[in-house]
Amino acid sequence: MASNGEVWVYAEHDWNKLQDIGIELLSKGRELADELGVKLASVIIGDKVTRHATILFEHGADKVYACEGSKLDNYDTAKYAKVLTDLTGQYKPQVVLFGASARGRDLAPRVASKLRVGLTADCTDLQIGDFKAPDGTEYKKILYQIRPAFGGNIIATIVNPNTRPQMATVREGVMPPPPSKKGKKGEIVKAIIKMQNLPNLTSILHREKTEKKVNLKASRIIVSGGYGVGSKENFAIIRNLASVLGAEVGASRAAVDAGFIEKDHQVGQTGTTVRPALYIACGISGSVQHRAGMDQSAKIVAINNDPEAPIFSIAHYGIIGDLNEVIPMLIEDIKKRRVE
Amino acid sequence: MKEYTMVVLVKQVPDTQNLTGEAMKEDGTVNRSALPAIFNPEDLNALEMALQVREEYGGTVHVITMGPPSAVEVLKEAMYRGADRVYLLSDRKFAGSDTLATSFALKQAIQTKIPDFDIVFCGRQAIDGDTAQVGPQTAEKLDVPQLTYVESIQELGEKKIKVRKLIDNGTEIVETALPVLLTVTDTANEPRPFIAKKLLKYRKAACEFDLPKILPRYPQFKTKEELKNFLKKKGLFIEMWGLEDIKANKDDVGFAGSPTMVKKIESITLTGKGFKKIEPTDEGIAHFVAELIEDHTW
Missing domain, CATH: 3.40.50.620 (HUPs)
Structure with a gap:
């Protein structure tokens, strides 16, 4: 054929x-x-x-x-x-x-x-x-x-x-x-197509554009938080790192389901698929459904206190440790370099 | 006031969203047969929307599922939530149906058995295949308009429906004529839980193939036929439709009616290529940041 x-x-x-x-x-x-x-x-x-x-x-x-x-x-x-x-x-x-x-x-x-x-x-x-x-x-x-x-x-x-x-x-x-x-x-x-007597038509009475506040796709760097971040309040630590790096904030489905952050931020099979230059996964175990949405990222950094977390299997860099300690160190180091 | 004849199409799916360790094989792939079978989540939103229409306007909620005999479980769950009538569309000849063949079988079932329908409700997509294709394809086969990604029904008239639906980057209010097919998103509503009274009643519901197994529980009946008549009278008999019942051509369903073929399936493994370990110390972090700066990631 x-x-x-x-x-x-x-x-x-x-x-x-x-x-x-x-x-x-x-x-x-x-x-x-x-x-x-x-x-x-x-x-x-x-x-x-x-x-x-x-x-x-x-x-x-x-x-x-x-x-x-x-x-x-x-x-x-x-x-x-x-x-x-x-x-x-x-x-x-x-x-x-x-x-x-x-x-x-x-x-x-x-x-x-x-x-x-x-x-x-x-x-x-x-x-x-x-x-x-x-x-x-x-x-x-x-x-x-x-x-x-x-x-x-x-x-x-x-x-x-x-x-x-x-x-x-x-x-x-x-x-x-x-x-x-x-x-x-x-x-x-x-192309000219005849449209007479076409059945099953619909009419749009009103349309409204919802501006996306989160633009994961356009970001070169994404800092994502998972269930391991622990709470809505503690997500500030993810936002801080993102802000220092000029990055967008992402999240796993588990973090969204737990109410730590809005669904717009969700990366994965049921969220947004991203391929940034750098993806920093903090407290994300790395379910298949999450990885499906980010495994094409050029560089993946995983920060997790569980050395067995599946996220490490696709990471290029792994930091096994408490994100509440590691992230402030990262922020500190980056800020220091800026001053220099 | 008009009462609406509604059909909800539902699917039993493996629970792919809550993988437990038990469902993982040693090689790091998923043992699909070990996943529990559940009511497809967005089909619950579709059912809820239909039940709400019935409550507001009156009407009948018919629920159809296509699948193996074990799919009868989701039909029972639909009854526990308040569905009026449920039907199992099951035949070995349906096996291997892709979305096109599935939509053909569903269309035949609806046209043959519930031809005076006003609204067909489907979940936006099922969590096993995530295709979102069966709804629109069934609408095309039924030759009715489709409204996809529906969040709410704004108005329902004798001959018209107005809905709010999601589109890329926004929402729309769209109107069309009945009959219609809607696909419903998970943001539409909060599906109701089981109703205790209905659970107690319909847990005894049975299909043809259950009869030999449950006959001993009813010593008052000697034959399957007697039991079946009793269950029917009580509204506890779940009809099962096969290929002939819905007047379908065997070439339109199953493998024969499916233009797509699976060439290859690869399981995703969790074992990886190894990563560069960074020590969680000031020094380790500093080296790491320097490395990223050097290769222009930052």
């Missing part, structure tokens, strides 16, 4: 701007398309969205399918699914990727169900490879969809050998953003 179909990435457009995830996915998309020897295309849907084509080209897209119109201004599952099912029917891409955002996870399953094709949720990696089915059939160059499951305790590789396109949603923040080439051009394909 070899195919010369393109690799498509759905470029989310919301709040009048292109969302990061659609750009981030172009790096992996580029890799897959090159391996398959096919073109990489972005699909963008919304009102006046063709203007974003440049940035998509500059980040690696060869083509941009733009479906625009004032009726597409606000996201609607039925309308957007209709656009995507019609476009895939017409152009027959072999791979279609979505961000595993709230929108991607609303839209992709509806599209996959309509097309009756396989869809893998929340992938953390994608590769191209061959597959031999249990019945002996061999498939060349298909999409390996790699994802954690079972609360992050296993990593599964999923394939959709017999249906096209092969679809996946991809977790945000796990793939490095693509390099940008100023001035790179591409082909724009304007």
Whole structure:
């Protein structure tokens, strides 16, 4: 079932701007398309969205399918699914990727169900490879969809050998953003989709943006506290270290569940996935679900008084000791250097 | 005033969130079969939302689970919390269903058995697969609108529903026509605990396959049929639906109906590569900080 179909990435457009995830996915998309020897295309849907084509080209897209119109201004599952099912029917891409955002996870399953094709949720990696089915059939160059499951305790590789396109949603923040080439051009394909008498429509009566106070993804350094911090009050020690380092404050699920800190700070499978330059885990035992969200960090420092804590298994530096003693020492040392 | 026919789709899942030492194998991987089976947490939020609609507007709460016979336990738990009717969707032919095949079976069950539904409630996602796909796919198969990540129902009319839902970076108030499918988040509500009276009553509830086992406890009945009729009259018989009951085609469910295949499963191990040990002393810390500065981490 070899195919010369393109690799498509759905470029989310919301709040009048292109969302990061659609750009981030172009790096992996580029890799897959090159391996398959096919073109990489972005699909963008919304009102006046063709203007974003440049940035998509500059980040690696060869083509941009733009479906625009004032009726597409606000996201609607039925309308957007209709656009995507019609476009895939017409152009027959072999791979279609979505961000595993709230929108991607609303839209992709509806599209996959309509097309009756396989869809893998929340992938953390994608590769191209061959597959031999249990019945002996061999498939060349298909999409390996790699994802954690079972609360992050296993990593599964999923394939959709017999249906096209092969679809996946991809977790945000796990793939490095693509390099940008100023001035790179591409082909724009304007898509026109008939929308008459479309059933199952919804109407948005009001939308409200909640500004995220915590920006874990954008931080180079994250200082995270776990259950071992002991109390809400004692979380001040984590904040102090973060403040000295100009870092963001993270937390494990156990710390959030215990009420030490708000959920916005949670790192892990059910929180935010991060890959900072430095991750300092304080009093975090390192459950699989936490590690799934931070094990791609460039440097991991673990501070824990339990030498058996699983966090040490992925740490680059380990300090076995009481965080209430170690952290003040760290703060002291860093401050001293500043003065010097 | 309209009364609502509601269907809640629930799943029994292994408790992946509270791993205990007992569930760990010696090689540091998880022994999945040792994990306790629980009611999927967000499905409890879905059930709670349905029960609240019934309390406010009136109606009937039907609960369906698809799974092996042991999944009947979550149906009982649904009854302990106040569900009106529960059904086990179970057939060997469903084994191996991915999200697409599962949504097909669920759609067939709803269309065949509860065709006049107004609202289908699902949890946002299950903690074993974390896919969040079965809800939207079931909505597509039922050809009804979907509202995902729902936190609350703002208004419910004869033909319309208005909800507040989470979106990326915010919230929305969205309106659509009934019938509809909602997926409900864990921030929606606090699921009610078991109701003692219902627990006492429904703990005796049984499915077809339980009958031979429990017949000796009812000396007044000689045959399974007599016992079944008695349980039915008392509202203690849990219906089980198979492939034929829901008029499903075997090629649409199970392995045959699943386009995805698992190529490989790797267990995550807790044994690591080793780390550089820093002594928790002023001197140890100073060396460590110097090292990070030197390699430009700071």
